Amino acid sequence: MQDAVTTTRRRGRPSASGGAEGGGEVQSLDRAIALLEVLALSDGMTLSEVARRAELPTSTVHRLLTTLERRGLVGHEAETGHWMVGLGLFRIGSAYLRIRKLPEIARALIRELSHGVNETVNLSLIDGPHLICVAQVESHAAVRAFFRIGGDLPIHASGGGKAILAAMSVEARRAWLGDDQLKRFTEHTHVSRRALQVDLASISERGFSIDDEEHTPGMRCVAAAVLDEWREPVGALSISAPVVRMPPERIADLGIRVREAAQRLTTRYSGL
Template identity: 60%
Template sequence: MPDTDLAPRRRGRPASTSPDGGAEVQSLDRAIHLLRILAEADGMSLTDVARRAELPASTTHRLLATLQKRQLVNHDAETGLWTVGLGLFRIGAAYLRIRKLPDIGRPVIRRLLHDADETVNLSMFDGAELVVVGQAEGHASVRAFFRLGQRLPLHATAAGKSILAAAGPAFRGALLAQVRYEPLGVRTHRTERALMDDIAQIIERGYAVDNEEHTTGMRAVAAAIYNEWREPIGAVSVSGPSGRMTDDRVARLGRLITAAADQMTRLYSGADETLPPDFATYR
Protein backbone atom coordinates (compact mmCIF):
# COMPACT_ATOMS: atom_id res chain seq x y z
CA MET A 1 0.00 0.00 0.00
CA PRO A 2 1.55 3.31 -1.01
CA ASP A 3 2.47 5.84 1.66
CA THR A 4 -0.01 8.68 2.04
CA ASP A 5 1.20 12.15 2.97
CA LEU A 6 -1.25 13.42 5.58
CA ALA A 7 0.50 16.76 6.15
CA PRO A 8 -1.80 19.70 5.36
CA ARG A 9 -1.12 21.53 2.15
CA ARG A 10 0.19 25.07 2.44
CA ARG A 11 -1.82 27.71 0.68
CA GLY A 12 -0.50 30.62 -1.30
CA ARG A 13 2.61 31.11 -3.37
CA PRO A 14 5.68 29.22 -2.12
CA ALA A 15 8.28 31.38 -0.42
CA SER A 16 11.19 32.35 -2.60
CA THR A 17 14.41 30.46 -2.01
CA SER A 18 16.47 33.26 -3.53
CA PRO A 19 18.79 34.97 -1.01
CA ASP A 20 17.49 38.41 -1.98
CA GLY A 21 13.81 37.40 -1.90
CA GLY A 22 13.39 37.17 -5.67
CA ALA A 23 14.02 39.39 -8.66
CA GLU A 24 10.69 41.20 -8.23
CA VAL A 25 11.42 42.12 -4.63
CA GLN A 26 14.93 43.21 -5.53
CA SER A 27 13.60 45.47 -8.28
CA LEU A 28 11.05 46.96 -5.91
CA ASP A 29 13.71 47.63 -3.31
CA ARG A 30 15.92 49.30 -5.91
CA ALA A 31 13.04 51.44 -7.18
CA ILE A 32 12.27 52.64 -3.65
CA HIS A 33 15.94 53.46 -3.20
CA LEU A 34 15.86 55.57 -6.37
CA LEU A 35 12.83 57.48 -5.08
CA ARG A 36 14.66 58.24 -1.85
CA ILE A 37 17.67 59.50 -3.78
CA LEU A 38 15.57 61.78 -5.98
CA ALA A 39 13.63 63.06 -2.96
CA GLU A 40 16.85 64.51 -1.57
CA ALA A 41 17.64 66.58 -4.68
CA ASP A 42 15.99 69.16 -6.93
CA GLY A 43 16.94 67.23 -10.04
CA MET A 44 19.57 64.65 -10.98
CA SER A 45 21.00 63.26 -14.18
CA LEU A 46 20.77 59.57 -14.96
CA THR A 47 24.50 59.23 -14.40
CA ASP A 48 24.30 60.84 -10.96
CA VAL A 49 21.32 58.73 -9.91
CA ALA A 50 23.04 55.54 -11.04
CA ARG A 51 26.21 56.51 -9.21
CA ARG A 52 24.35 57.25 -5.97
CA ALA A 53 22.38 54.01 -6.24
CA GLU A 54 25.48 52.01 -7.19
CA LEU A 55 23.60 50.49 -10.12
CA PRO A 56 24.36 50.20 -13.84
CA ALA A 57 22.98 53.09 -15.87
CA SER A 58 20.85 50.69 -17.94
CA THR A 59 19.21 49.22 -14.82
CA THR A 60 18.68 52.67 -13.36
CA HIS A 61 17.05 53.93 -16.56
CA ARG A 62 14.74 50.91 -16.75
CA LEU A 63 13.55 51.43 -13.18
CA LEU A 64 13.11 55.19 -13.65
CA ALA A 65 11.12 54.64 -16.84
CA THR A 66 8.77 52.29 -14.99
CA LEU A 67 8.34 54.82 -12.18
CA GLN A 68 7.71 57.54 -14.75
CA LYS A 69 4.80 55.57 -16.21
CA ARG A 70 3.19 55.68 -12.75
CA GLN A 71 3.94 59.42 -12.43
CA LEU A 72 6.19 58.73 -9.46
CA VAL A 73 9.11 60.46 -11.18
CA ASN A 74 9.43 63.09 -13.90
CA HIS A 75 12.03 63.45 -16.64
CA ASP A 76 12.79 66.84 -18.14
CA ALA A 77 13.73 66.15 -21.76
CA GLU A 78 15.31 69.58 -22.12
CA THR A 79 17.67 69.38 -19.12
CA GLY A 80 17.86 65.60 -18.87
CA LEU A 81 17.19 65.76 -15.13
CA TRP A 82 15.02 63.37 -13.14
CA THR A 83 12.84 64.54 -10.23
CA VAL A 84 10.12 63.10 -8.02
CA GLY A 85 6.69 63.20 -9.63
CA LEU A 86 3.15 64.23 -8.80
CA GLY A 87 2.15 60.65 -8.11
CA LEU A 88 4.56 60.54 -5.21
CA PHE A 89 2.99 63.71 -3.83
CA ARG A 90 -0.43 62.05 -3.94
CA ILE A 91 0.91 59.13 -1.94
CA GLY A 92 2.45 61.49 0.58
CA ALA A 93 -0.76 63.50 0.81
CA ALA A 94 -2.63 60.32 1.73
CA TYR A 95 -0.32 59.93 4.71
CA LEU A 96 -0.99 63.52 5.75
CA ARG A 97 -4.73 62.75 5.78
CA ILE A 98 -4.52 59.70 8.01
CA ARG A 99 -1.57 60.37 10.32
CA LYS A 100 -2.47 60.68 13.99
CA LEU A 101 0.06 61.78 16.57
CA PRO A 102 -1.31 59.54 19.38
CA ASP A 103 -0.91 56.45 17.19
CA ILE A 104 2.49 57.50 15.91
CA GLY A 105 3.73 58.45 19.36
CA ARG A 106 2.45 55.40 21.27
CA PRO A 107 5.62 53.27 21.00
CA VAL A 108 7.76 56.30 21.79
CA ILE A 109 5.96 57.23 25.02
CA ARG A 110 5.95 53.59 26.13
CA ARG A 111 9.69 53.42 25.70
CA LEU A 112 10.07 56.77 27.43
CA LEU A 113 8.00 55.50 30.39
CA HIS A 114 10.36 52.54 30.70
CA ASP A 115 13.46 54.74 30.62
CA ALA A 116 12.16 57.66 32.70
CA ASP A 117 10.07 55.66 35.20
CA GLU A 118 7.61 58.55 35.51
CA THR A 119 4.29 59.36 33.87
CA VAL A 120 4.61 60.44 30.23
CA ASN A 121 2.03 62.69 28.56
CA LEU A 122 1.53 63.48 24.90
CA SER A 123 -0.35 66.68 24.12
CA MET A 124 -1.38 68.49 20.95
CA PHE A 125 -1.53 72.19 20.28
CA ASP A 126 -5.11 73.48 19.95
CA GLY A 127 -5.69 77.20 19.69
CA ALA A 128 -4.02 78.85 22.68
CA GLU A 129 -4.04 75.66 24.76
CA LEU A 130 -2.82 72.08 24.74
CA VAL A 131 -4.99 68.96 24.85
CA VAL A 132 -3.72 65.72 26.41
CA VAL A 133 -4.09 63.04 23.71
CA GLY A 134 -1.89 60.22 25.00
CA GLN A 135 -0.45 58.94 28.24
CA ALA A 136 1.77 56.22 29.67
CA GLU A 137 1.16 56.23 33.41
CA GLY A 138 3.93 55.54 35.92
CA HIS A 139 3.62 52.84 38.56
CA ALA A 140 4.69 54.77 41.66
CA SER A 141 2.06 55.23 44.37
CA VAL A 142 2.48 59.01 44.15
CA ARG A 143 2.56 60.22 40.56
CA ALA A 144 1.44 63.03 38.30
CA PHE A 145 -1.75 62.52 36.33
CA PHE A 146 -3.65 64.35 33.60
CA ARG A 147 -6.81 62.84 32.16
CA LEU A 148 -7.05 62.34 28.41
CA GLY A 149 -8.80 65.29 26.81
CA GLN A 150 -7.76 67.67 29.58
CA ARG A 151 -6.86 71.13 28.35
CA LEU A 152 -3.66 72.70 29.63
CA PRO A 153 -2.52 76.34 29.61
CA LEU A 154 0.58 77.37 27.71
CA HIS A 155 2.10 79.60 30.38
CA ALA A 156 2.04 77.18 33.33
CA THR A 157 3.05 73.80 31.89
CA ALA A 158 6.32 72.46 30.58
CA ALA A 159 4.54 71.27 27.44
CA GLY A 160 2.95 74.66 26.85
CA LYS A 161 6.17 76.56 27.40
CA SER A 162 7.99 74.24 24.99
CA ILE A 163 5.42 75.22 22.35
CA LEU A 164 5.94 78.92 23.06
CA ALA A 165 9.70 78.49 22.79
CA ALA A 166 9.36 76.59 19.51
CA ALA A 167 7.01 79.13 17.91
CA GLY A 168 8.30 81.90 15.67
CA PRO A 169 8.47 85.40 17.20
CA ALA A 170 5.28 86.69 15.52
CA PHE A 171 3.24 83.59 16.35
CA ARG A 172 4.62 83.54 19.89
CA GLY A 173 3.56 87.14 20.34
CA ALA A 174 0.03 86.31 19.21
CA LEU A 175 -0.13 83.44 21.69
CA LEU A 176 1.25 85.50 24.55
CA ALA A 177 -1.43 88.11 23.92
CA GLN A 178 -4.01 85.48 24.90
CA VAL A 179 -2.33 84.39 28.14
CA ARG A 180 -4.19 85.42 31.31
CA TYR A 181 -1.45 84.44 33.78
CA GLU A 182 -3.84 82.74 36.17
CA PRO A 183 -2.05 81.42 39.28
CA LEU A 184 -2.25 77.63 39.37
CA GLY A 185 0.79 76.45 41.34
CA VAL A 186 3.03 78.18 43.84
CA ARG A 187 5.43 79.29 41.10
CA THR A 188 3.16 80.17 38.18
CA HIS A 189 4.55 82.99 36.05
CA ARG A 190 2.42 86.08 36.70
CA THR A 191 3.89 88.43 34.07
CA GLU A 192 4.92 88.23 30.43
CA ARG A 193 8.43 89.38 31.36
CA ALA A 194 8.92 86.43 33.71
CA LEU A 195 7.55 84.01 31.13
CA MET A 196 9.76 85.42 28.37
CA ASP A 197 12.85 85.06 30.59
CA ASP A 198 11.92 81.40 31.07
CA ILE A 199 11.34 80.93 27.32
CA ALA A 200 14.83 82.29 26.60
CA GLN A 201 16.29 79.59 28.86
CA ILE A 202 14.15 76.91 27.19
CA ILE A 203 15.42 77.92 23.76
CA GLU A 204 19.01 77.75 25.02
CA ARG A 205 18.82 74.30 26.68
CA GLY A 206 16.32 72.67 24.30
CA TYR A 207 13.61 71.59 26.76
CA ALA A 208 11.13 73.19 29.16
CA VAL A 209 10.74 72.68 32.90
CA ASP A 210 7.56 73.17 34.94
CA ASN A 211 8.80 73.91 38.46
CA GLU A 212 5.54 73.64 40.46
CA GLU A 213 3.93 76.15 38.11
CA HIS A 214 0.85 74.10 37.20
CA THR A 215 0.51 71.95 40.32
CA THR A 216 2.15 72.58 43.67
CA GLY A 217 4.46 69.70 44.54
CA MET A 218 4.89 68.53 40.94
CA ARG A 219 7.58 69.17 38.33
CA ALA A 220 7.67 68.30 34.64
CA VAL A 221 10.04 68.31 31.68
CA ALA A 222 8.85 68.70 28.06
CA ALA A 223 10.01 69.21 24.49
CA ALA A 224 8.09 70.28 21.41
CA ILE A 225 7.12 68.04 18.48
CA TYR A 226 7.20 69.54 14.98
CA ASN A 227 5.59 68.87 11.62
CA GLU A 228 7.44 68.73 8.31
CA TRP A 229 7.46 72.55 8.10
CA ARG A 230 9.16 72.82 11.48
CA GLU A 231 6.01 74.17 13.11
CA PRO A 232 5.23 73.01 16.67
CA ILE A 233 2.17 70.74 16.77
CA GLY A 234 2.43 69.29 20.26
CA ALA A 235 4.74 68.22 23.04
CA VAL A 236 5.84 65.19 25.01
CA SER A 237 6.39 65.58 28.75
CA VAL A 238 7.49 63.62 31.80
CA SER A 239 6.10 64.66 35.18
CA GLY A 240 6.40 63.56 38.79
CA PRO A 241 6.52 64.70 42.42
CA SER A 242 9.10 67.38 43.22
CA GLY A 243 10.75 65.09 45.75
CA ARG A 244 11.73 62.65 42.99
CA MET A 245 12.28 65.26 40.30
CA THR A 246 15.56 66.67 41.60
CA ASP A 247 17.57 69.11 39.49
CA ASP A 248 20.01 66.37 38.48
CA ARG A 249 17.18 64.07 37.45
CA VAL A 250 15.44 66.86 35.55
CA ALA A 251 18.63 67.38 33.55
CA ARG A 252 18.81 63.65 32.72
CA LEU A 253 15.13 63.60 31.79
CA GLY A 254 15.72 66.64 29.60
CA ARG A 255 18.06 64.59 27.43
CA LEU A 256 15.56 61.73 27.28
CA ILE A 257 12.65 64.01 26.43
CA THR A 258 14.45 65.84 23.63
CA ALA A 259 15.43 62.50 22.07
CA ALA A 260 11.82 61.31 22.27
CA ALA A 261 10.45 64.55 20.81
CA ASP A 262 12.96 64.40 17.98
CA GLN A 263 11.95 60.81 17.21
CA MET A 264 8.24 61.71 17.15
CA THR A 265 8.99 64.68 14.91
CA ARG A 266 10.74 62.36 12.46
CA LEU A 267 7.94 59.80 12.56
CA TYR A 268 5.19 62.40 12.18
CA SER A 269 6.88 64.36 9.40
CA GLY A 270 7.83 61.23 7.49
CA ALA A 271 11.56 61.88 7.81
CA ASP A 272 12.15 58.59 9.63
CA GLU A 273 9.94 55.50 9.64
CA THR A 274 12.00 53.58 12.18
CA LEU A 275 10.92 52.81 15.72
CA PRO A 276 12.58 54.73 18.56
CA PRO A 277 16.00 53.78 19.87
CA ASP A 278 16.65 52.95 23.49
CA PHE A 279 16.38 56.39 25.06
CA ALA A 280 18.55 55.22 27.96
CA THR A 281 21.44 55.98 25.60
CA TYR A 282 20.77 59.66 26.23
CA ARG A 283 20.84 59.52 30.03
Protein backbone atom coordinates (compact mmCIF):
# COMPACT_ATOMS: atom_id res chain seq x y z
CA MET A 1 0.00 0.00 0.00
CA GLN A 2 2.80 2.40 0.88
CA ASP A 3 4.49 1.80 -2.50
CA ALA A 4 1.23 2.58 -4.31
CA VAL A 5 0.86 5.84 -2.45
CA THR A 6 4.39 7.04 -3.06
CA THR A 7 4.37 6.29 -6.78
CA THR A 8 0.94 7.74 -7.53
CA ARG A 9 0.88 11.26 -9.04
CA ARG A 10 -1.53 13.36 -11.05
CA ARG A 11 -1.96 12.12 -14.57
CA GLY A 12 -0.07 14.20 -17.11
CA ARG A 13 2.35 15.65 -14.57
CA PRO A 14 6.04 14.65 -14.28
CA SER A 15 7.40 13.23 -11.08
CA ALA A 16 8.86 15.73 -8.63
CA SER A 17 12.36 14.37 -9.17
CA GLY A 18 12.14 14.85 -12.97
CA GLY A 19 14.79 12.65 -14.56
CA ALA A 20 17.44 12.77 -17.21
CA GLU A 21 14.96 12.07 -20.01
CA GLY A 22 12.54 14.80 -18.92
CA GLY A 23 15.36 17.27 -18.52
CA GLY A 24 16.68 16.40 -21.97
CA GLU A 25 13.26 16.98 -23.52
CA VAL A 26 13.00 20.40 -21.89
CA GLN A 27 16.52 21.30 -23.04
CA SER A 28 15.71 20.25 -26.60
CA LEU A 29 12.56 22.38 -26.53
CA ASP A 30 14.49 25.36 -25.25
CA ARG A 31 17.12 24.94 -27.95
CA ALA A 32 14.46 24.57 -30.67
CA ILE A 33 12.83 27.82 -29.57
CA ALA A 34 16.24 29.51 -29.62
CA LEU A 35 16.74 28.34 -33.21
CA LEU A 36 13.37 29.80 -34.23
CA GLU A 37 14.34 33.11 -32.65
CA VAL A 38 17.63 33.09 -34.56
CA LEU A 39 15.93 32.32 -37.88
CA ALA A 40 13.31 35.01 -37.28
CA LEU A 41 16.05 37.64 -37.48
CA SER A 42 17.09 36.64 -41.00
CA ASP A 43 15.62 35.94 -44.43
CA GLY A 44 17.67 32.74 -44.61
CA MET A 45 20.80 31.25 -43.02
CA THR A 46 23.06 28.31 -43.65
CA LEU A 47 23.30 25.51 -41.11
CA SER A 48 26.71 26.68 -39.91
CA GLU A 49 25.45 30.25 -39.52
CA VAL A 50 22.49 29.11 -37.43
CA ALA A 51 24.76 26.97 -35.27
CA ARG A 52 27.17 29.85 -34.74
CA ARG A 53 24.40 32.31 -33.83
CA ALA A 54 22.75 29.82 -31.48
CA GLU A 55 26.11 28.73 -30.04
CA LEU A 56 25.22 25.07 -30.48
CA PRO A 57 26.94 22.08 -32.17
CA THR A 58 26.13 21.79 -35.87
CA SER A 59 24.91 18.21 -35.46
CA THR A 60 22.46 19.26 -32.73
CA VAL A 61 21.18 22.17 -34.80
CA HIS A 62 20.67 19.94 -37.85
CA ARG A 63 18.71 17.41 -35.82
CA LEU A 64 16.45 20.07 -34.34
CA LEU A 65 15.94 21.90 -37.63
CA THR A 66 15.00 18.67 -39.36
CA THR A 67 12.38 17.99 -36.70
CA LEU A 68 11.02 21.53 -36.99
CA GLU A 69 10.93 21.18 -40.76
CA ARG A 70 8.74 18.09 -40.51
CA ARG A 71 6.29 20.15 -38.45
CA GLY A 72 6.34 22.97 -41.00
CA LEU A 73 7.85 25.43 -38.53
CA VAL A 74 11.00 25.98 -40.60
CA GLY A 75 11.78 25.65 -44.27
CA HIS A 76 14.89 24.59 -46.17
CA GLU A 77 16.06 25.57 -49.66
CA ALA A 78 18.11 22.75 -51.14
CA GLU A 79 19.62 25.04 -53.80
CA THR A 80 21.13 27.54 -51.37
CA GLY A 81 21.22 25.42 -48.22
CA HIS A 82 19.40 28.21 -46.37
CA TRP A 83 17.08 27.59 -43.43
CA MET A 84 14.25 30.01 -42.65
CA VAL A 85 11.06 30.25 -40.61
CA GLY A 86 8.21 28.23 -42.11
CA LEU A 87 4.56 28.79 -42.88
CA GLY A 88 3.54 26.68 -39.91
CA LEU A 89 5.12 29.20 -37.58
CA PHE A 90 3.05 31.94 -39.21
CA ARG A 91 -0.13 29.95 -38.64
CA ILE A 92 0.70 29.57 -34.97
CA GLY A 93 1.66 33.22 -34.58
CA SER A 94 -1.45 34.45 -36.39
CA ALA A 95 -3.57 32.89 -33.65
CA TYR A 96 -2.36 35.71 -31.40
CA LEU A 97 -3.69 38.27 -33.89
CA ARG A 98 -7.18 36.77 -33.53
CA ILE A 99 -7.32 36.96 -29.75
CA ARG A 100 -5.31 40.08 -28.86
CA LYS A 101 -7.25 42.98 -27.35
CA LEU A 102 -5.44 46.27 -26.94
CA PRO A 103 -7.28 47.41 -23.76
CA GLU A 104 -6.42 44.16 -21.97
CA ILE A 105 -2.79 44.28 -23.06
CA ALA A 106 -2.55 47.92 -21.96
CA ARG A 107 -4.22 47.58 -18.55
CA ALA A 108 -1.11 47.12 -16.41
CA LEU A 109 0.92 49.60 -18.42
CA ILE A 110 -1.56 52.49 -18.16
CA ARG A 111 -1.89 51.85 -14.42
CA GLU A 112 1.89 52.00 -14.06
CA LEU A 113 2.09 55.19 -16.13
CA SER A 114 -0.71 56.90 -14.18
CA HIS A 115 0.88 56.07 -10.84
CA GLY A 116 4.25 57.26 -12.11
CA VAL A 117 3.03 60.72 -13.16
CA ASN A 118 0.02 60.99 -10.81
CA GLU A 119 -2.23 62.10 -13.65
CA THR A 120 -5.11 60.59 -15.59
CA VAL A 121 -4.04 58.21 -18.35
CA ASN A 122 -6.34 57.17 -21.19
CA LEU A 123 -6.20 54.57 -23.94
CA SER A 124 -8.26 55.60 -26.95
CA LEU A 125 -9.21 54.12 -30.31
CA ILE A 126 -10.28 55.99 -33.42
CA ASP A 127 -13.79 55.61 -34.83
CA GLY A 128 -14.54 57.78 -37.84
CA PRO A 129 -14.07 61.46 -36.95
CA HIS A 130 -14.02 60.69 -33.23
CA LEU A 131 -11.65 59.31 -30.63
CA ILE A 132 -13.24 56.80 -28.22
CA CYS A 133 -11.86 56.34 -24.72
CA VAL A 134 -11.73 52.58 -24.03
CA ALA A 135 -9.60 52.38 -20.87
CA GLN A 136 -8.63 54.81 -18.15
CA VAL A 137 -6.78 55.15 -14.87
CA GLU A 138 -7.71 58.33 -13.01
CA SER A 139 -5.38 60.54 -11.02
CA HIS A 140 -5.98 60.70 -7.27
CA ALA A 141 -5.57 64.47 -7.24
CA ALA A 142 -8.55 66.49 -6.01
CA VAL A 143 -8.74 68.33 -9.35
CA ARG A 144 -8.10 65.98 -12.25
CA ALA A 145 -8.92 65.24 -15.84
CA PHE A 146 -11.87 62.92 -16.40
CA PHE A 147 -13.28 61.41 -19.58
CA ARG A 148 -16.12 58.94 -19.50
CA ILE A 149 -15.23 55.46 -20.77
CA GLY A 150 -16.93 55.14 -24.15
CA GLY A 151 -17.05 58.91 -24.51
CA ASP A 152 -15.77 60.48 -27.70
CA LEU A 153 -13.55 63.41 -28.59
CA PRO A 154 -12.98 65.02 -31.99
CA ILE A 155 -9.94 63.56 -33.68
CA HIS A 156 -8.54 66.95 -34.77
CA ALA A 157 -8.95 68.56 -31.33
CA SER A 158 -7.58 65.90 -28.97
CA GLY A 159 -4.10 64.75 -28.07
CA GLY A 160 -4.78 61.12 -28.87
CA GLY A 161 -6.54 61.95 -32.11
CA LYS A 162 -3.70 64.12 -33.36
CA ALA A 163 -1.10 61.50 -32.37
CA ILE A 164 -2.97 58.94 -34.47
CA LEU A 165 -3.35 61.35 -37.41
CA ALA A 166 0.39 62.11 -37.33
CA ALA A 167 1.18 58.39 -37.54
CA MET A 168 -1.11 57.83 -40.54
CA SER A 169 -0.11 57.93 -44.17
CA VAL A 170 -1.07 61.10 -46.02
CA GLU A 171 -3.79 59.23 -47.93
CA ALA A 172 -5.31 57.69 -44.81
CA ARG A 173 -5.20 61.02 -42.99
CA ARG A 174 -7.03 62.74 -45.83
CA ALA A 175 -9.73 60.05 -45.77
CA TRP A 176 -10.26 60.37 -42.01
CA LEU A 177 -10.45 64.15 -42.00
CA GLY A 178 -12.58 64.61 -45.12
CA ASP A 179 -12.88 67.96 -46.85
CA ASP A 180 -15.09 69.98 -44.52
CA GLN A 181 -14.03 72.86 -42.30
CA LEU A 182 -12.77 71.66 -38.94
CA LYS A 183 -15.07 72.39 -36.02
CA ARG A 184 -13.96 74.93 -33.42
CA PHE A 185 -14.25 74.06 -29.72
CA THR A 186 -12.02 76.70 -28.12
CA GLU A 187 -9.92 79.61 -29.29
CA HIS A 188 -6.97 77.17 -29.51
CA THR A 189 -8.64 74.63 -31.84
CA HIS A 190 -7.11 74.12 -35.28
CA VAL A 191 -9.93 74.98 -37.66
CA SER A 192 -7.88 75.05 -40.88
CA ARG A 193 -6.29 71.95 -42.30
CA ARG A 194 -3.11 73.86 -43.07
CA ALA A 195 -2.60 74.74 -39.41
CA LEU A 196 -3.39 71.19 -38.39
CA GLN A 197 -0.91 69.78 -40.91
CA VAL A 198 1.86 71.99 -39.50
CA ASP A 199 1.07 70.68 -36.02
CA LEU A 200 1.03 67.07 -37.25
CA ALA A 201 4.48 67.52 -38.81
CA SER A 202 5.84 68.66 -35.43
CA ILE A 203 4.16 65.71 -33.73
CA SER A 204 5.85 63.30 -36.13
CA GLU A 205 9.26 64.79 -35.33
CA ARG A 206 9.03 64.70 -31.53
CA GLY A 207 6.95 61.51 -31.24
CA PHE A 208 4.09 62.88 -29.13
CA SER A 209 1.22 65.33 -29.55
CA ILE A 210 0.10 68.22 -27.38
CA ASP A 211 -3.51 69.23 -26.84
CA ASP A 212 -3.15 72.76 -25.50
CA GLU A 213 -6.74 73.52 -24.43
CA GLU A 214 -7.89 72.72 -27.95
CA HIS A 215 -11.04 70.92 -26.84
CA THR A 216 -11.60 71.82 -23.19
CA PRO A 217 -10.51 75.13 -21.63
CA GLY A 218 -8.17 74.64 -18.69
CA MET A 219 -7.09 71.12 -19.74
CA ARG A 220 -3.91 69.93 -21.46
CA CYS A 221 -2.90 66.54 -22.78
CA VAL A 222 0.11 64.78 -24.29
CA ALA A 223 -0.33 61.61 -26.31
CA ALA A 224 1.50 59.09 -28.51
CA ALA A 225 0.24 56.56 -31.04
CA VAL A 226 0.25 52.78 -30.61
CA LEU A 227 1.12 50.90 -33.82
CA ASP A 228 0.24 47.51 -35.26
CA GLU A 229 2.60 45.13 -37.05
CA TRP A 230 2.25 47.18 -40.28
CA ARG A 231 3.27 50.32 -38.39
CA GLU A 232 -0.21 51.75 -38.75
CA PRO A 233 -1.84 53.46 -35.74
CA VAL A 234 -4.45 51.45 -33.84
CA GLY A 235 -4.86 53.71 -30.83
CA ALA A 236 -3.19 56.24 -28.57
CA LEU A 237 -2.02 56.61 -24.98
CA SER A 238 -2.54 60.01 -23.39
CA ILE A 239 -1.81 61.83 -20.16
CA SER A 240 -4.31 64.55 -19.26
CA ALA A 241 -4.20 67.17 -16.54
CA PRO A 242 -5.41 70.66 -15.65
CA VAL A 243 -3.25 73.44 -17.09
CA VAL A 244 -2.01 74.36 -13.60
CA ARG A 245 -0.44 70.89 -13.25
CA MET A 246 0.82 70.69 -16.82
CA PRO A 247 2.73 73.95 -17.33
CA PRO A 248 4.97 74.30 -20.41
CA GLU A 249 8.06 73.16 -18.49
CA ARG A 250 6.36 69.84 -17.58
CA ILE A 251 4.97 69.08 -21.04
CA ALA A 252 8.29 67.82 -22.42
CA ASP A 253 8.84 65.39 -19.54
CA LEU A 254 5.29 64.00 -19.71
CA GLY A 255 5.54 63.81 -23.49
CA ILE A 256 8.66 61.66 -23.27
CA ARG A 257 6.98 59.45 -20.66
CA VAL A 258 3.88 58.85 -22.79
CA ARG A 259 5.99 58.30 -25.92
CA GLU A 260 8.07 55.63 -24.18
CA ALA A 261 4.94 53.98 -22.77
CA ALA A 262 3.31 53.91 -26.22
CA GLN A 263 6.45 52.31 -27.66
CA ARG A 264 6.32 49.62 -24.97
CA LEU A 265 2.64 49.01 -25.67
CA THR A 266 3.36 48.81 -29.39
CA THR A 267 5.95 46.10 -28.70
CA ARG A 268 3.54 44.15 -26.50
CA TYR A 269 0.74 44.45 -29.06
CA SER A 270 2.54 43.93 -32.34
CA GLY A 271 6.13 42.93 -31.56
CA LEU A 272 7.67 46.04 -33.12
